Amino acid sequence: MALTLLVFCAEVSAERIKDIASVAGVRSNQLIGYGLVVGLDGTGDQTTQSPFTTQSFNNMLKQFGITVPEGTRMQMKNVAAVMIQADLPAFSKPGQKLDVTVSSISNAKSLRGGSLLMSELKGLDGKTYAVAQGSLVVGGFGVEGGDGSNITVNVPSVGRIPGGAFVERVVPNSFANGQPIVFNLHQADFTTANRLATAINDMLGPDVARPMDAVSVRVNAPVDPAQRVDFLALLENIEVKPGEEPARVVINSRTGTIVVGQHVRVSPVAITHGSLTVSISEDFDVSQPAPFSQGQTVVTPDSNIEVDEEINPMFKFAPGATLEDIVKSVNNVGASPADLMAILEALKQSGALKADLMVI
Structure with a gap:
C-alpha cells in the first residue's frame, strides 16, 4: 500500500x-535579451536550419567593418543563438552586477565551454537596463557515439553567468x-x-x-x-500574528499527497470502504487421443476466475469530529491514497466535509 x-x-x-x-x-523587474554564444566545441547551431544565427553573426561582423560576400554558405558549428534572462532587483544602481541565465533557442546540442558576447538586456518598455557578457557555467552535458548512441545529463542547452551583467540604468520607483x-x-x-x-x-x-x-x-x-x-x-x-487559514483540504492527484487544515470538521456520518479484486488465470491442457485412433491432438484452455472482496468495518464520525478523528479513522480502514481521495470527495459531495476541497 x-x-x-x-x-x-x-x-x-x-x-x-x-x-x-x-x-x-518596491519590486524586481524582469529583463530579457538576445545574443550569441561563441567558442563551442562543434555543438552549436546547424546554420542550415537556423538562418537567424547566420544573420546575427553577419550583422555583428558588419559593426567591425567586415562584410561577408553574398551567397557564402557558412557552417558555424561553434556559434549558438540564445535568449538571456535576468531579474533586476529594486534600487539597483549602475555598475552593480546581476546573474543571468542563457538558453539556446535553436538546435545547439550544448553550450558547455561557450562565451556570451556583449548583449543588451531590455525591460518591458524597450529600454536597455543592463549589458551581459561572459563565460557560461553549464551543469549538463551530452556524449554521442559514432554508432548514433548518446547520453545526456541534465540540460546542456541552458547555462548561467554569475555576475555576468552590469546594470546601466536605474528603474524609478x-x-x-x-x-x-x-x-x-x-x-x-x-x-x-x-x-x-x-x-x-x-x-x-x-x-x-x-x-x-x-x-x-x-x-x-x-x-x-x-x-x-x-x-x-x-x-x-x-x-x-497572522490570521488562521480557512478550513481546506488540498489533494495532489499525481503524487497522492493530501494536506488537511487544522480547522477541517466533519458532520455526523458513517462510512464503509472496501475493494473488490477479480483475478483471472489462464492455463492450457493438451488433449491427446488414444493410440491408433482417428482423433486429433488439440490444446484446450482451462480458465480459473477468483473474486476476492475485502471487507472493512464501517466507521462513524461523531458531531464536530476533528482532524485527528479523521486521520485515525481513515488509517484504521487502511485506505490507499486513491481510496482516501475518493472518501474525501464523497464526504464533500454529501455535505459532511466542512472545508474547501482543492485538487491540484
Whole structure:
C-alpha cells in the first residue's frame, strides 16, 4: 500500500511584517535579451536550419567593418543563438552586477565551454537596463557515439553567468516620493491586515496605519528619504500574528499527497470502504487421443476466475469530529491514497466535509 502523507497546520506563531508583506512599488523587474554564444566545441547551431544565427553573426561582423560576400554558405558549428534572462532587483544602481541565465533557442546540442558576447538586456518598455557578457557555467552535458548512441545529463542547452551583467540604468520607483507607505500582504486575509495595522498603531500611536482591504495596509510615513528608511526598518521588524487559514483540504492527484487544515470538521456520518479484486488465470491442457485412433491432438484452455472482496468495518464520525478523528479513522480502514481521495470527495459531495476541497 502506498504511503499517504497527511499534513495539518500547527498553531500560528507571530511573524515579522517583512516576512508576510511587501512594500508597494518596491519590486524586481524582469529583463530579457538576445545574443550569441561563441567558442563551442562543434555543438552549436546547424546554420542550415537556423538562418537567424547566420544573420546575427553577419550583422555583428558588419559593426567591425567586415562584410561577408553574398551567397557564402557558412557552417558555424561553434556559434549558438540564445535568449538571456535576468531579474533586476529594486534600487539597483549602475555598475552593480546581476546573474543571468542563457538558453539556446535553436538546435545547439550544448553550450558547455561557450562565451556570451556583449548583449543588451531590455525591460518591458524597450529600454536597455543592463549589458551581459561572459563565460557560461553549464551543469549538463551530452556524449554521442559514432554508432548514433548518446547520453545526456541534465540540460546542456541552458547555462548561467554569475555576475555576468552590469546594470546601466536605474528603474524609478515611488519609495522616495513622500507618499504614505503601503504594505501588501503575500496572502489576502482580513484578520491579518487588521492585526498588522493594530500592531503598528500600538507601537507608533493611533491612526498611523489603516487597513485598506484584505491585502493592503496604508501607513503614514516621513517625507525625508533618510527618515523613511529608518521608519521602514522599524516597521518591518514588528511581529504580527497572522490570521488562521480557512478550513481546506488540498489533494495532489499525481503524487497522492493530501494536506488537511487544522480547522477541517466533519458532520455526523458513517462510512464503509472496501475493494473488490477479480483475478483471472489462464492455463492450457493438451488433449491427446488414444493410440491408433482417428482423433486429433488439440490444446484446450482451462480458465480459473477468483473474486476476492475485502471487507472493512464501517466507521462513524461523531458531531464536530476533528482532524485527528479523521486521520485515525481513515488509517484504521487502511485506505490507499486513491481510496482516501475518493472518501474525501464523497464526504464533500454529501455535505459532511466542512472545508474547501482543492485538487491540484
